[in-house]
Amino acid sequence: MPGFELFGDLEKKHVNDVLDNGVLMRYGFDGMRNGHWKAKELETALEKTFQVKHAQLVSSGTAALSVALASAGVGAGDEVIMPTFTFVATFEAIMQLGAIPVLVDIDDTLTLCPKAVEKAITSKTKAIMVVHMCGSMGDMDALQAICKAHHLLLIEDACQAIGGEYKGKPLGSIGDLGCFSFDFVKTITCGEGGAVITNNKDYYINSDHYSDHGHDHVGNDRGAETHPFLGYNYRISELHAAVGLAQIQRLPEILAIQKNNFNIIKEVLSEIPEVTFRKVPEGGIENYSFLNFFLPNLETSRKVIQGFKEGGVDACWNYFDNNWHYIRKWDHLKNLKSLAPISEEVKNGLSYLKNKEFSQSDNVIGRNISSLIKLSWTEEQVKERALKMRDIIKASL
Numbered sequence: 331m332p333g334f335e336l337f338g339d340l341e342k343k344h345v346n347d348v349l350d351n352g353v354l355m356r357y358g359f360d361g362m363r364n365g366h367w368k369a370k371e372l373e374t375a376l377e378k379t380f381q382v383k384h385a386q387l388v389s390s391g392t393a394a395l396s397v398a399l400a401s402a403g404v405g406a407g408d409e410v411i412m413p414t415f416t417f418v419a420t421f422e423a424i425m426q427l428g429a430i431p432v433l434v435d436i437d438d439t440l441t442l443c444p445k446a447v448e449k450a451i452t453s454k455t456k457a458i459m460v461v462h463m464c465g466s467m468g469d470m471d472a473l474q475a476i477c478k479a480h481h482l483l484l485i486e487d488a489c490q491a492i493g494g495e496y497k498g499k500p501l502g503s504i505g506d507l508g509c510f511s512f513d514f515v516k517t518i519t520c521g522e523g524g525a526v527i528t529n530n531k532d533y534y535i536n537s538d539h540y541s542d543h544g545h546d547h548v549g550n551d552r553g554a555e556t557h558p559f560l561g562y563n564y565r566i567s568e569l570h571a572a573v574g575l576a577q578i579q580r581l582p583e584i585l586a587i588q589k590n591n592f593n594i595i596k597e598v599l600s601e602i603p604e605v606t607f608r609k610v611p612e613g614g615i616e617n618y619s620f621l622n623f624f625l626p627n628l629e630t631s632r633k634v635i636q637g638f639k640e641g642g643v644d645a646c647w648n649y650f651d652n653n654w655h656y657i658r659k660w661d662h663l664k665n666l667k668s669l670a671p672i673s674e675e676v677k678n679g680l681s682y683l684k685n686k687e688f689s690q691s692d693n694v695i696g697r698n699i700s701s702l703i704k705l706s707w708t709e710e711q712v713k714e715r716a717l718k719m720r721d722i723i724k725a726s727l
């Protein structure tokens with residue numbers, strides 16, 4: 331990760347196909363496009379790769395989350411359970427629909443703690459959004475059992491875990507709907523883009539219409555299409571889809587490089603008794619985009635991060651003080667700093683956040699360090715990095 335490290339001729343070829351006929355729009359213009367349907371081809375490739383019946387491309391991973399929720403009927407006043415550790419996009423997508431994000435603790439999988447999820451369920455709960463952070467997954471069996479018992483939707487935010495698996499199934503294909511991001515820093519990228527995948531035909535048709543103004547996409551005359559329901563514009567462009575089509579072909583290669591680099595570093599860090607690794611649920615296979623490990627406490631993590639900075643080990647984070655990924659610094663959410671008025675229902679629904687402690691999450695995140703796994707490192711560079719990391723950690727204990 332990220333996929334842009336491997337850009338090459340394949341991306342150029344697909345982009346040039348689009349530029350040669352000039353049709354940047356994914357729908358219509360059949361006579362002008364010389365047979366090039368990059369978005370449609372990428373959707374077919376996603377269906378094949380992720381073993382699902384349907385894939386709908388959209389303009390971003392955040393859009394994918396909103397479209398997935400809306401397609402399954404989640405809206406005003408509904409509660410959606412989500413983790414304290416994710417990217418801000420998760421609660422944005424929920425809030426945008428007038429729904430209420432209910433944040434709950436993570437465990438040492440770095441994803442939703444099933445016990446915390448169960449405790450947070452109310453009569454208003456409609457969905458559970460599991461976020462497969464940093465390349466690995468939540469305990470899907472436990473979460474599926476909770477959803478079944480309480481008649482809830484399970485939506486997977488697999489934006490950071492594309493290519494990972496759980497019990498033989500691709501991440502994103504297990505819940506009712508799965509979401510991917512192809513933004514610039516993701517495992518495969520097309521600049522900006524995302525996708526919703528599902529085996530549910532109704533959700534798919536809903537996401538197809540909803541992401542394009544509610545147009546029904548029936549027949550060849552765009553102007554004659556009707557609107558079964560309200561929609562918005564979350565379309566991807568043909569240019570973005572063209573880059574994505576090249577990148578999806580590189581996914582096996584990307585995953586193999588990540589795995590190799592990940593294992594080299596993990597093996598070296600395993601020499602240190604105080605270092606433990608993030609828990610991967612039984613039957614799970616990471617996509618190896620990040621190596622996550624735990625140190626004895628927050629103080630050591632901070633010391634190690636400082637040591638990494640001074641020692642020239644880049645792309646490592648402790649998320650405790652991070653603005654983008656962890657609840658502690660999300661004051662704009664806690665204090666509801668919104669440009670436009672927010673409904674009383676959502677305000678009341680979120681008031682719990684003002685004083686809530688997430689000590690279990692603080693404990694996990696405080697001890698965690700996450701190292702990005704790059705694709706462009708040479709074998710020598712990975713080995714050198716691993717030894718540097720080992721020595722700095724040892725000196726910080």
Ligand SMILES: *Cc1c(COP(=O)(O)O)cnc(C)c1O
Pocket residue numbers: 390391392393416417419420461463487489490511512513522523524
């Ligand atoms: C990147 C990301 C998103 C949002 O994707 P965009 O394409 O940037 O909108 C959502 N969730 C997670 C976990 C992400 O990492």
